[in-house]
Amino acid sequence: MAESATPVLLDSLGKRFGATAAVTDLSLAVPAGEVFGFLGPNGAGKSTTIRLLLGLLRPTTGRAEVFGDPAGDVERAHRHLAYVPADVALWPSLTGQECLELLAGVGPGTDRGYRDELVERFALDVGKRARTYSTGNRQKVALVAAFATRAPLLVLDEPTSGLDPLMEREFRRCLAEAAERGQTVFLSSHALAEVEAVCTRVGILRAGRLVEVAGLAELRRLRRSEVTVSLARPAPELERLAGLPGVADVRWTTPLEVTLALTGPPGPVLRALGGADVLRLDVREPSLEEIFLDYYGRAAA
């Protein structure tokens, strides 16, 4: 098996539906063992990209590869991956167990012992017919089927949208186990807290184009952090904070407290504060949500 190759390789990938360009010139490589978060607003082309990666859609331009195998050659490419769709549809007359057996029958090899354990952990009643399942239960079937394969690549398209917080925690544990085993994960999600908790690197898609690919730490460094300064007594000389490089949004909430947004190295601000009687200094890194909204805000502007 060519599992030394890159798990996910997208090269100038593009997909048009008639006059609509759903994905444009998307290049991305996800190295082995990485948990990659794939973010973007609704309609940005996340699911289209995933369907291109799975060979369900044919690219208009460029190519997609899974561990070196072209995405279009699904019999080879899908030996390496397992998939959980956003909206899981099951065969209404089959029981959960029968669905799992069917998916194991066509999948890349399933660890049945681990699957039984997963069924327990996700508290899934596999004896019932799929027509009785709620959205969350259908999603659990797909998750159990995917994790039980131990495929080296997991492609997850908003896998937790229907899960309750307990099950979401179980999902994160499974994801951590998978990462520990060296499985690569390609996770598309709107649950930013989840992405923040599990992903090492994220890509942000907007209007079909990849606008940013970066590690979470790096993203934060690029973004502004929020600094709150509490003073023991008023310090009028701090009015000049607003003029320092990288500082914006200076707000005096009281004469003794100031908040500001800081981008880049904090040196000039620290030097300016040196003369004042600072009681407390709070630097809060931006959450992924804030980074994200920053991107979207710029898109809307």
Next chain:
Amino acid sequence: MTTRTPPRAPATGTGRPPAPAHPATAVRRAVVRQVRRGTVVVAVLSGGLTAFVAHEYASTVSGAIGVGSLTALAENPAIRTLFGPPLALDDPGGFTVWRTGTVVAVLAGVWAALAGTRVTRGEEESGRADLLLAGRVRQVTLVRTALDVLLGAGAVVGVAVTAGVWAAGTAVPGAVLFGALVGGTAMAGGALGVLTGQLLTERRAASGLAVAVLLAGLLARMVGDGVPALSWLQWLSPFGLLGRVAPYAHDRWAPLLVLGVLVAAPAVLAAVLAGARDVGTGRWRGRDRARPPSRLLRSLPGLAVQRTRRPAATWSLGVAAYFLLIGLLATAMLDFLRDNPVFAQMAAAAGFARLASVEGYAASLFGLLAVPVGAFAAARVAALAADETASRLTLLYSRPVGRVRWAGWEAAVAAAGAVLVAAAAGVATWAGASWVGAGLGPGAALGGALSVLPVALLCLGAALLALGWAPSAVLPVGVLPAAGGYLLLVLADSFGWPAWVRGLSPFAHLAAVPAEPLDVAGAVGMVVVALALAAAGLAGYARRDLRG
């Protein structure tokens, strides 16, 4: 709870469970599971009906027809057009082929076509195919597996027919050929369904196209049988090949090769197309953005009209094509019956009384019209049930919209659509009859066509009853009054069953308009029953859990 991390496989590639050797086997089992119940039902129906008719013939009708009369029957274009070429009617097998061959072939073919679109396009539309295709299964494999299974299902239906007529005591070669034709029709229908599933993105549209192509084949058979210059049309459809093979009469084997082509061509084309398209969309993509938004979509009745107008137009077109042909054949048929009174009596026994006048001829054939008009009405309610299953009604019903109100609007618009479909048949018959100068007035034609509406309303009522109390069986229950009632009447008349059995059929209460005046009591009675069924159905619909 925190120390459950199982250190099973330390790194990628090692310790992974082996992949199953044949992923296609799992797919095959899944497809078989989806079609097996339908296969058994169609096989039992086809085999049972043919065996029953062959058996009843042997005990009642046998020997009543002379050789001379047979020749006259076989030569008449009108008889050939409507019922297929009558061959070997003195043989129970030959009679069975003539009487049931087309019906059984249409049943098997249409079922297989619907199953074909269901297991391919339907699975893709619902997103279930994605789960399988994320495994090591290619799109082409999925389509090929569906084709294999459907061809197998067609073979099962064919074997059931052969076994049925053989068990009723008919000759073996004829039985085998008849079974091969019905089975082959099912195979061709299945392949056609899979093919239209590759072409169109919506299952409903794909099913419609497949059934339309099949029924166009039936129409081509009718024209080919009626007009000698166009007899080559018989080679184009499995229904025409039934006459070419002529089981129990000529027992020709060679036309089966053409049937093989009719099966293989769509199958191969479907497999080729499957390899070169996006999953989830058909080869023929519609436009994503439509013209300015429809003004109809601002109210419930408007929505109901918007959803019904296209099916109503399609059904009207199909029914009009058939009844135009009926009108064009009027004089040929009348001349024949005048010259051969034996057949006028026989036709009367087979449910076609008073064929001797043009009004009687039109009236007899308008009886058939109740079946498609009733099926149209039932199909509209079935579409409502399908919307519910697919969760498309959830948003509508989350607004201040009562279920009875929406279902009531759908039913009312469906009833109006049924009037249009019936009227189209009346106008077409009048146009055809006027063309050949048969002397059928427009009022008589329209009146005759509209007189079958009570049966269509019964279908609508039965479908609504099923919507309320058995929502998974809306279509079969809905077409029962028309299709089942028609079959019951024909069987009761053919084999002299007791009057009360005959009276169960709605058709027993339908006057032969325009040859007779409208049976007002019968019509009113049927409308009352239809309203009662609809009320019971809507009461159940308002009360039960919404699916989907």
